[in-house]
Amino acid sequence: MNKPSSTAMAVERLRNLIFKGELPPGSDHLETELAAQLGLSRTPVREALLVLESQGLVDVRPRKGVRIRPISPKDMAEIYDVLTELESLAARRAAEAGHDAEALAPLARSIDNMDRALASEDREAWASADDQFHMELVRLGQNARIASIVQMMADQVRRARQVTLYMRDPPLQSNDDHRRVLDAIASGAPDKAAQLHRAHRDAAKATLIALLETHQLKQL
Amino acid sequence: MNKPSSTAMAVERLRNLIFKGELPPGSDHLETELAAQLGLSRTPVREALLVLESQGLVDVRPRKGVRIRPISPKDMAEIYDVLTELESLAARRAAEAGHDAEALAPLARSIDNMDRALASEDREAWASADDQFHMELVRLGQNARIASIVQMMADQVRRARQVTLYMRDPPLQSNDDHRRVLDAIASGAPDKAAQLHRAHRDAAKATLIALLETHQLKQL
């Protein structure tokens, strides 16, 4: 049990504040205030902000405070493009790797979780299981760099999903997609896995962008 | 003309030291020593190291010094996979964007530069022009996130290329590839551009990995 450093804690706490919307997108904050809020000195907070900046969550703008980076529809499109490419490759590699049922169990479990969440209309649970699915998928793809980039991009759109979660119909189609991707991976069909996942992601992108336009959400 | 901060300078100087091999892969360095070497206090150096860590160039290992991250053949394969996917998408988007000849001029120029470098057998110049080509390509792809990821990954393999630059035959084939990608982009053929570039990258990956195996280079 390693004691986490103040910097690491600051990163975690600031991330949570951002995701919970307590530090809203577009808002500015002084290092000093954030430090006071977290009960730390500026040093670890500064270091945390540097990390968060490298993860694309904030912009450090000297003398104007750190800005919680807002996500525009264009950003969203960029991010989905990256996710589509890299996750599809991960699906391909996962299929090539010949994972057995045991290795695929977590992925299957995440799909079950989504089913359950849909049945009980628990959208938070669904979102969390969806995260789990995508995380597992890239883990199975066995490329650490892809996994970490995907994680970063997913973080960046997390707020946006939170907002849209209750705006759209329950994503019933989505889980069929997931299951088919899993089948393709289990049966060792790389091309099919990649292609199915790509289609899944493209559909998700289109849905989300349409939602944002409908609701005139210019930034989140 | 903005005065760069010490942290920014430290990032730059450390990057250069790493690329030039003065901080060799796998070597460990104390914050204090690096600070002394750069004539700075620990603070900006620490911040610089945090940035470099987020870019995958070093590992900060408490009490053991920062390690200049070595790249293994497996790392190389991971990185090339990411580059292949993202640059191919960039090529596709560039073709879709309908850039005119003027917009494509820098890309064309980089190809000319490679030709010239090949003719005069100047491999450093070739490498630099090759960088320019890939940088321009992702710029034309109009996805800032792809551009920055590609930049990061390219940095990570820079040392390796430096080593292999003189080990292999002059990359004559390579420039035909580049020209065909440019043509596909210029003529607005997204699928073709993406596919050509993908093939180009796959070939490069295979060549490089083979080289590393032949020479038993386990890490760079």
Add this chain to the structure above:
DNA sequence: GTATGCGTTAATGTATACATTAAGCAGGAA
């Protein structure tokens, strides 16, 4: 001889003091 545990110490983690800088305002000239 080996293993265990404690003390030393060197390195990092954190706080704070200090330097620098640019944003904004006040005051005066055009």
Add this chain to the structure above:
DNA sequence: TTCCTGCTTAATGTATACATTAACGCATAC
């Protein structure tokens, strides 16, 4: 008024002092 100029000051950038911690060696017990 409007535009410049220089001052003020608040915020960040940097250095340094101080606290904490984990690695290592040495002593001691078995």
